[in-house]
Amino acid sequence: MKAIIPAAGHGTRFFPASKVIPKELLPVGRKPAIQWIVEEALEAGVDEVIIVTSPEKSLLRRYFTEEPIWYERLQNKAEAKAALEEVDLLSKRIRFVEQAEQLGLGHAVLQAAPLLKGEDEPILILLGDALVLSSTPCACEMAEISRENNGASVVGLEQVPDEKVSRYGIVAGKKLENPNVLKLTGLIEKPSLEEAPSNLAIAGRYLLHPRIFKLLENTHAGHGGEIQLTDAISSLLQEIPVLGFQYPGKRYDIGNPQGYLETLNAFAGSKS
Ligand code: G1P
Numbered sequence: 001m002k003a004i005i006p007a008a009g010h011g012t013r014f015f016p017a018s019k020v021i022p023k024e025l026l027p028v029g030r031k032p033a034i035q036w037i038v039e040e041a042l043e044a045g046v047d048e049v050i051i052v053t054s055p056e057k058s059l060l061r062r063y064f065t066e067e068p069i070w071y072e073r074l075q076n077k078a079e080a081k082a083a084l085e086e087v088d089l090l091s092k093r094i095r096f097v098e099q100a101e102q103l104g105l106g107h108a109v110l111q112a113a114p115l116l117k118g119e120d121e122p123i124l125i126l127l128g129d130a131l132v133l134s135s136t137p138c139a140c141e142m143a144e145i146s147r148e149n150n151g152a153s154v155v156g157l158e159q160v161p162d163e164k165v166s167r168y169g170i171v172a173g174k175k176l177e178n179p180n181v182l183k184l185t186g187l188i189e190k191p192s193l194e195e196a197p198s199n200l201a202i203a204g205r206y207l208l209h210p211r212i213f214k215l216l217e218n219t220h221a222g223h224g225g226e227i228q229l230t231d232a233i234s235s236l237l238q239e240i241p242v243l244g245f246q247y248p249g250k251r252y253d254i255g256n257p258q259g260y261l262e263t264l265n266a267f268a269g270s271k272s
Contacts, residue, residue: 001121001143003041006108007034007128008054008099013256022057023255024128028267030083032063033254036267037126038090044139046124049094050112054102064091104226106216113213122146122153122207125229130204133266134249142207145181145245153212153242155184155233156205158251165193168201169230173244182244184237189223189230200244202230203251212236 011018017026024034034051041049053060066088074081095115099108109125116123124139132138142154160168169189173182186197206229215232222228236242252266253259 001044001046001124002116002119003044003046003049003124003126003139004052004109004112004116005034005037005041005049005126005128006052006099006105007060008052008057008102008108008111009129009255010054010056010102011129011255014260017257020059022053022060023260024057025059025063026254026260028131028254028263033131033263034060034063034128035087035090036131037128038094040132040137040139041124041126042090042093043137044124044143046139047093050115051094051096051128052099052108052111053096054099061096063087064094064096066091104221104224104228106219106227106229106232109229110213110216110227113216116210116213119210122151122209123212125206125208127204129253129255131252131254131263131267132205132247132249133252133270134247138205138247138249139207141247141249142205142245145178145243146207149181149241149243151209153209153233153236153240154207154245155187155242156203157182157200157244157246158203159199159246160201162193162199165196165199165201166190168203169228170196170198171200171202171244172197173200176243180246180248182246184233184242184244187230187234187237189228200246203247205247206233208233208242209236209240211239 011023025032172186252263
């Protein structure tokens with residue numbers, strides 16, 4: 001299985017802290033946020049991760065590039081050296097692609113398509129600013145739901161209150177046997193409360209049939225003038241089943257100061 005981590009956004013919700021340091025590199029415990037996400041993907045059985053970044057975020061690429069000088073510097077520092085080795089092992093599984101213009105999440109995902117030609121398994125997409133704290137990694141649970149349903153595409157969901165509906169992609173669907181799984185019948189990006197078919201929001205994790213790339217190529221700018229992944233998934237479910245999965249973990253948004261603080265508090269006791 002392959003994964004894509006879109007991490008090309010300018011991070012303006014965290015300005016000025018994210019002017020130079022990509023928000024995905026902010027520390028959560030002793031690791032940068034994006035390392036938790038890469039590890040989640042690998043735990044779910046992914047063998048290659050494609051990070052979509054932007055030309056201004058070269059530090060992301062640098063973090064996942066082996067720098068031999070560090071092994072000389074850390075000769076007598078066993079703990080730091082072991083931590084470095086962990087990162088360098090991850091780096092071997094990571095490739096980068098750039099999104100030159102900020103044309104939306106769908107457009108960011110589409111930039112990874114040339115590296116995934118011929119792929120026939122569902123592709124895991126993990127948003128670079130969403131950390132999920134869960135006893136079983138969220139991506140593992142999504143992969144399991146897909147396997148149990150003949151390789152169906154799966155969109156990770158969470159319930160949101162009325163006042164937050166317009167900040168998310170919102171889905172409509174029919175309940176299946178498992179009360180946490182829906183067969184999706186529609187998706188709409190950032191609807192008003194009146195337009196929203198439910199309170200179930202798309203929540204940072206997707207497992208999508210590679211057909212999504214062809215559909216993204218034909219997706220016009222939608223909400224906010226951007227090419228929306230949500231709109232391409234709406235087209236996908238006209239062709240093949242797409243499930244929604246209300247995953248049990250809790251999602252944290254590291255993309256703004258308040259969300260970042262909550263992430264630090266949540267991860268402090270549990271993992272890092
Ligand atoms: C993106 C998606 C949206 C989803 C949200 C949280 O929006 O477009 O459908 O609900 O992530 O996963 P963004 O937060 O990038 O505006």
